[in-house]
Amino acid sequence: xxxxxxxxxxxxxxxxxxxxxxxxxxxxxxxxxxxxxxxxxxxxxxxxxxxxxxxxxxxxxxxxxxxxxxxxxxxxxxxxxxxxxxxxxxxxxxxxxxxxxxxxxxxxxxxxxxxxxxxxxxxxxxxxxxxxxxxxxxxxxxxxxxxxxxxxxxxxxxxxxxxxxxxxxxxxxxxxxxxxxxxxxxxxxxxxxxxxxxxxxxxxxxxxxxxxxxxxxxxxxxxxxxxxxxxxxxxxxxxxxxxxxxxxxxxxxxxxxxxxxxxxxxxxxxxxxxxxxxxxxxxxxxxxxxxxxxxxxxxxxxxxxxxxxxxxxxxxxxxxxxxxxxxxxxxxxxxxxxxxxxxxxxxxxxxxxxxxxxxxxxxxxxxxxxxxxxxxxxxxxxxxxxxxxxxxxxxxxxxxxxxxxxxxxxxxxxxxxxxxxxxxxxxxxxxxxxxxxxxxxxxxxxxxxxxxxxxxxxxxxxxxxxxxxxxxxxxxxxxxxxxxxxxxxxxxxxxxxxxxxxxxxxxxxxxxxxxxxxxxxxxxxxxxxxxxxxxxxxxxxxxxxxxxxxxxx
Numbered sequence: 001x002x003x004x005x006x007x008x009x010x011x012x013x014x015x016x017x018x019x020x021x022x023x024x025x026x027x028x029x030x031x032x033x034x035x036x037x038x039x040x041x042x043x044x045x046x047x048x049x050x051x052x053x054x055x056x057x058x059x060x061x062x063x064x065x066x067x068x069x070x071x072x073x074x075x076x077x078x079x080x081x082x083x084x085x086x087x088x089x090x091x092x093x094x095x096x097x098x099x100x101x102x103x104x105x106x107x108x109x110x111x112x113x114x115x116x117x118x119x120x121x122x123x124x125x126x127x128x129x130x131x132x133x134x135x136x137x138x139x140x141x142x143x144x145x146x147x148x149x150x151x152x153x154x155x156x157x158x159x160x161x162x163x164x165x166x167x168x169x170x171x172x173x174x175x176x177x178x179x180x181x182x183x184x185x186x187x188x189x190x191x192x193x194x195x196x197x198x199x200x201x202x203x204x205x206x207x208x209x210x211x212x213x214x215x216x217x218x219x220x221x222x223x224x225x226x227x228x229x230x231x232x233x234x235x236x237x238x239x240x241x242x243x244x245x246x247x248x249x250x251x252x253x254x255x256x257x258x259x260x261x262x263x264x265x266x267x268x269x270x271x272x273x274x275x276x277x278x279x280x281x282x283x284x285x286x287x288x289x290x291x292x293x294x295x296x297x298x299x300x301x302x303x304x305x306x307x308x309x310x311x312x313x314x315x316x317x318x319x320x321x322x323x324x325x326x327x328x329x330x331x332x333x334x335x336x337x338x339x340x341x342x343x344x345x346x347x348x349x350x351x352x353x354x355x356x357x358x359x360x361x362x363x364x365x366x367x368x369x370x371x372x373x374x375x376x377x378x379x380x381x382x383x384x385x386x387x388x389x390x391x392x393x394x395x396x397x398x399x400x401x402x403x404x405x406x407x408x409x410x411x412x413x414x415x416x417x418x419x420x421x422x423x424x425x426x427x428x429x430x431x432x433x434x435x436x437x438x439x440x441x442x443x444x445x446x447x448x449x450x451x452x453x454x455x456x457x458x459x460x461x462x463x464x465x466x467x468x469x470x471x472x473x474x475x476x477x478x479x480x481x482x483x484x485x486x487x488x489x490x491x492x493x494x495x496x497x498x499x500x501x502x503x504x505x506x507x508x509x510x511x512x513x514x515x516x517x518x519x520x521x522x523x524x525x526x527x528x529x530x531x532x533x534x535x536x537x538x539x540x541x542x543x544x545x546x547x548x549x550x551x552x553x
Contacts, residue, residue: 040132043133043139044139049126050130053122053126053147054214055119056118056119056155057119057151061476074494074524075480076314077313077475078389079500079518081384082310092525093525110536110538112158112162113163116155117155123149124172126148130144130145142203146203146204147216149196149197149200150200150220150221153196153200156193157224157228160186160190160193160231161231164183164186164237164532165186165187167181168192180542182547183547186232190228197222200221201221214285219256219259219261219262219412222255223256225252226255226256226421227412227416228252230423230424231482232249233246233248234487236487236488246428249428250421253418256414262281262414264278265279266445267446268445268448269447271410272391272407272408273394273407275406280412280414283411284408285406311388311389312385313353313385314500315499315515316499320468322347322468323335323337324449327452327454339513347450348447349448350472353390356368356386357511361395368387370504370505374388384519384522385499391475410477415473416479418442419470419473421434421435422439422469431458442469485532486531488528490527490530491526494526495525498517500515500518502515527552528552529552529553530552
């Protein structure tokens with residue numbers, strides 16, 4: 001940890017220029033270096049320093065290598081049409097080979113470690129001085145203190161979600177102090193986070209005015225507790241299946257539900273694209289942006305050119321969407337699924353999340369067949385699977401035209417809480433009426449209207465239906481990869497053959513569909529030790545044996 005050092009010099013603090021964004025409260029920091037005395041003797045500068053902590057939270061979906069690939073691409077949700085080194089090492093599971101080479105970084109590993117501890121440093125400093133700042137009636141020190149506890153908790157959660165137990169640094173350290181700490185246990189980290197969230201609960205408001213949308217609220221703190229305890233109860237962190245951990249997770253989710261402050265948005269297709277929603281618990285609003293960077297080089301619009309699509313949904317993912325008419329999985333011979341009409345009468349969330357052949361799109365229909373404008377042009381393949389990710393490319397965005405749609409980063413939304421509750425309650429007590437109610441509420445969303453789950457399911461059967469519901473409802477929103485890790489099912493899901501869809505347009509205008517195995521370069525490796533990430537080797541080396549690497553790496 002020596003590069004992170006927790007160096008806050010006693011004389012100088014560099015105020016970081018804040019990342020450009022649309023949150024008003026994150027657009028106020030000076031870009032010059034100021035002395036510590038100057039910053040914390042001025043309540044406006046002190047508040048700006050505190051706001052900087054938000055910029056260390058994960059707030060974008062593309063993260064494994066800046067713009068190429070995300071957790072969905074690493075899991076079974078999608079593959080990449082690009083075969084550059086970062087994609088190869090990600091697919092092969094050889095993470096160390098890439099993130100230490102030539103300055104490149106698998107951002108979900110090295111960057112998360114560095115940015116999380118940098119953010120923790122900011123929160124620790126703010127908490128150490130907050131009672132000495134000469135606040136005025138224009139600031140809210142109690143709220144700021146609550147935000148610092150929440151952000152520190154969130155950053156530690158992001159670390160333990162990936163790495164397991166990590167070193168806990170809970171104060172400002174002098175430049176001459178030894179900060180080569182051993183790792184705390186996962187359980188110690190969970191308890192530390194819970195303590196911070198307990199403090200945050202007492203200090204955070206329930207809501208803000210429009211200029212402060214995106215700040216932590218009481219609901220956000222409670223939602224983070226729900227997510228934290230769900231992960232703590234899962235197999236990766238609860239090998240003995242201690243049911244009391246599942247009970248605590250269920251209670252945490254139910255507490256958010258009982259606030260009666262949130263509800264499901266009626267429309268699902270624009271769940272990431274509205275400025276406000278009754279479903280949003282905490283979001284980062286992303287205003288309209290140019291069709292470049294994240295959108296063009298990562299999400300990739302139909303026919304955007306080159307074998308560059310980074311987020312091509314797999315047939316494995318498409319197969320998870322049930323039949324709308326019967327509510328049954330397509331593998332069930334009584335479901336009504338027709339392989340030659342593969343998208344007919346499917347869960348409406350399929351069309352909201354995935355662009356497939358013959359689907360209406362921007363005034364025309366998608367052409368995924370060989371020679372169709374959205375699949376192939378000459379020798380250039382646009383999508384490796386014949387699918388695009390519609391959720392990450394809102395329909396109002398048009399290629400080469402500045403778009404007008406939002407694409408928010410959602411930290412927490414209410415559907416996740418219902419899913420958290422259903423999973424935890426099912427594991428704790430079995431599929432009681434409250435489990436059915438939570439899942440069926442999501443399925444009954446006005447624009448989805450899927451049939452309720454069949455009664456009489458066993459705990460195991462309900463577990464599979466809940467996991468499938470998470471995969472569909474939260475598709476491409478940064479959940480699937482970490483769910484697979486915490487369930488310890490990577491070899492059963494990620495390491496299985498990855499498929500796409502071959503589409504042939506017949507002379508009479510009909511189509512023939514054939515599920516096809518993707519090339520070897522798109523098949524993924526997932527071994528048991530990959531349920532946790534490797535701690536960056538640079539941190540291991542600097543600690544001189546104090547920081548112990550995760551098993552297998």
